[in-house]
Amino acid sequence: MANVQLDGIRKVYDNGQVAVHGASFGIADGELMVLVGPSGCGKSTLLRMIAGLEEISAGTLSIGGRVVNDVAPKDRDIAMVFQSYALYPHMTVAENLAFGLKLRRHDRATIERRIAAAADTLGLTPMLAKLPKQLSGGQRQRVALGRALVREPSVFLLDEPLSNLDAKLRHSVRTEIARLHRQLGTTMIYVTHDQVEAMTLGQRIVVLKDGQVQQIDTPMALYERPANLFVAGFLGSPAMNVLEGRLLRDDGLKLHLDSGASLPLGAAQVPEAWLQRPIAVGVRPEHLQPAADGAAAFQARIEVIEPVGNEIFVNLDLAGQPLVSRVSPRPLPALGQMLPMALDGACLHFFDPGSGQRLGD
Secondary structure (H helix, E strand, O other), X not given: OOOEEEEEEEEEOOOOOEEEEEEEEEEOOOOEEEEEOOOOOOHHHHHHHHHOOOOOOEEEEEEOOEEOOOOOHHHOOEEEXXXXXXXXXXXXXXXXXXXXXXXXXXXXXXXXXXXXXXXXXXXXXXXXXXXXXXOOHHHHHHHHHHHHHOOOOOEEEEEOOOOOOOHHHHHHHHHHHHHHHHHHOOEEEEEEOOHHHHHHHOOEEEEEEOOEEEEEEOHHHHHHOOOEHHHHHHOOOOOOEEEEEEEEEOOOEEEEEOOOOEEEOOOOOOOHHHEOOEEEEEEOHHHEEEOOOOOOOEEEEEEEEEEOOOOEEEEEEEOOEEEEEEEXXXXXXXXXXXXXXXXXXXXXXXXXXXXXXXXXX
């Protein structure tokens, strides 16, 4: 096992495109760190630089305290699982697992021991004699994981390994990866564009946008205190509602939208300097609820109702401003009807609409 340290890592291609802007952070020994962001944000490029598959333009990369900028991939003591399974179709599961070990000239006893251990860990023992074409997608991905596992590396790198699986298999293999990490305690760096994978797998998460690190923290810290509007909107499903307007003290604190609508903010605490100024207010869908009797309320029109079993997503329109509320199953008015709503003032997020940065921290 090993820690990984990035200091000012930068990637600039020959055409001048900057893919990663000076990323600096550390990954502790035995930690599962997730790199997340939209397509093109630089997360896979960053992972490939750690693997040695992309040249580092500037900065220092250390694995286990050793600077590896100029170290060949095979000498970095890492193993990588790619988006595609990349299995040899003419080889059995056992032969796929053994291939890398044979290239490194391990003895037969070591190869057999490692294959048996990895197959037992991943539930592949009954499939060792099968070809990849005889396996399901989830089983093939487990073989790809096993091929990395038998290496017994210091660091596992996983580049969107679940993107080719359907929803049910994604959940199953995601659980398998989390269990594997707990069992092995090995350092893992996991790349995904799926915020659900990031939130459920990562001990910490690095959020990237346009090659720049936006925020690094635990999943719930990112959810509860996003550093800027991008992080606020990217993490959470449905996304955070963001309303822009001016804060006024008018029989209590209220947000006046440009459309003329006015929202009571209840017990919200906001920096006094931002009164009378343009501001962005964020509210998670679970903190926007049908108003109880006596609650400070505003009226919004029901546009779409999405029941998903244990909860309902209610899509609302407030004078042209779309809102989404997450509520428990209950009777609701018909589409097109007005619904009294209230914001939980203690759970609001305030941002500078110009810079997008969180206020009050």
